Amino acid sequence: MQPVIAIAITTGVVLVAAVLGLVWRARTGRVRTTVADWTFAPGSLPGLDALAGGATLVLFSTEYCAQCPAALRLLSRLAQERGEVAPLEVDLTNDPDLAKRLGILQTPTVFVLDGDGRLAGRIGGSPRRDELVALLDALIPLPEWSV
Amino acid sequence: MASSATVPAAPRVDSRAPRWVGGFTFVLAVASLLLALLRPIEATLAGRVLSPEFVLVLVLWLSFGAGTFLGNGAHPFAWVYRKLVQPRLARPVPTEDARPPRFALAVGFSLTTIALVLHAAGVPFGLAAAAGFVVIASFLQAFVGYCLGCQIYLLLVRGGLIRPQVPIAA
Numbered sequence: 232m233q234p235v236i237a238i239a240i241t242t243g244v245v246l247v248a249a250v251l252g253l254v255w256r257a258r259t260g261r262v263r264t265t266v267a268d269w270t271f272a273p274g275s276l277p278g279l280d281a282l283a284g285g286a287t288l289v290l291f292s293t294e295y296c297a298q299c300p301a302a303l304r305l306l307s308r309l310a311q312e313r314g315e316v317a318p319l320e321v322d323l324t325n326d327p328d329l330a331k332r333l334g335i336l337q338t339p340t341v342f343v344l345d346g347d348g349r350l351a352g353r354i355g356g357s358p359r360r361d362e363l364v365a366l367l368d369a370l371i372p373l374p375e376w377s378v
Numbered sequence: 379m380a381s382s383a384t385v386p387a388a389p390r391v392d393s394r395a396p397r398w399v400g401g402f403t404f405v406l407a408v409a410s411l412l413l414a415l416l417r418p419i420e421a422t423l424a425g426r427v428l429s430p431e432f433v434l435v436l437v438l439w440l441s442f443g444a445g446t447f448l449g450n451g452a453h454p455f456a457w458v459y460r461k462l463v464q465p466r467l468a469r470p471v472p473t474e475d476a477r478p479p480r481f482a483l484a485v486g487f488s489l490t491t492i493a494l495v496l497h498a499a500g501v502p503f504g505l506a507a508a509a510g511f512v513v514i515a516s517f518l519q520a521f522v523g524y525c526l527g528c529q530i531y532l533l534l535v536r537g538g539l540i541r542p543q544v545p546i547a548a
Contacts, residue, residue, distance in 0.1 A: 295531040
């Protein structure tokens with residue numbers, strides 16, 4: 232092959248990787264609120280014994296998810312900072328059918344359930360704290376005295 | 379709640395190491411891709427197996443194999459990182475679960491196996507195609523911090539291509 236073409240192809244492959252990386256950086260961790268109209272009752276997910284009054288933050292992880300422990304720490308901190316919010320980790324390692332049913336392609340994935348168990352938001356990748364806080368603010372009305 | 383957030387028995391790695399290992403891998407993968415594109419494939423098996431692109435991928439294959447089968451720390455690039463890079467970085471050493479990057483090494487081992495087999499069999503640009511995937515994955519690992527190999531795990535399980543292993547200590 233002509234050296235010029237070989238170098239062009241190699242550069243092209245690296246550029247593809249760079250574009251993939253930029254797209255991933257721009258999209259990862261964003262809160263999506265245009266989501267399927269799903270409602271999760273207690274017992275419908277492993278470990279979901281009860282719904283928190285404000286929001287339940289469900290983290291889907293696997294054994295091989297490097298970012299999941301940090302994501303769970305963020306969710307736990309948010310839950311501590313505000314009442315009525317509870318974190319829950321669901322390990323998909325041995326439950327691929329659940330991943331299929333819920334259309335989960337990557338871990339971490341976070342489902343934000345409102346007080347009635349309705350899916351209010353969905354996050355693919357490590358959650359962006361500010362966007363998640365904004366969704367929680369919208370879901371959980373501030374008490375009168377703090378306005 | 380938070381059932382397996384901390385698995386005490388899980389091995390851990392310096393969380394900066396996978397990106398450096400990815401960086402070294404990227405350099406070798408780019409070189410083998412370029413050589414595979416530049417050089418016409420040899421007519422004889424001996425010629426193909428002794429070609430520089432084959433030898434470069436063989437080095438990657440052995441490295442991925444060491445990391446996959448003996449543990450992350452046995453990867454020669456991880457050794458280079460420990461000797462040359464880690465002493466210059468800040469302490470304390472941040473750590474993370476060793477299993478996701480080790481799974482990614484297994485993905486790299488599979489890709490380089492395909493590259494070697496295709497090249498030995500005389501398939502034109504077979505090695506280049508497989509090396510291209512290694513270039514993309516190692517670039518994302520090194521420069522973006524995105525572990526493609528780790529992400530592929532869930533897709534493979536979902537597709538029924540691999541069976542989930544028994545959790546190590548859950």
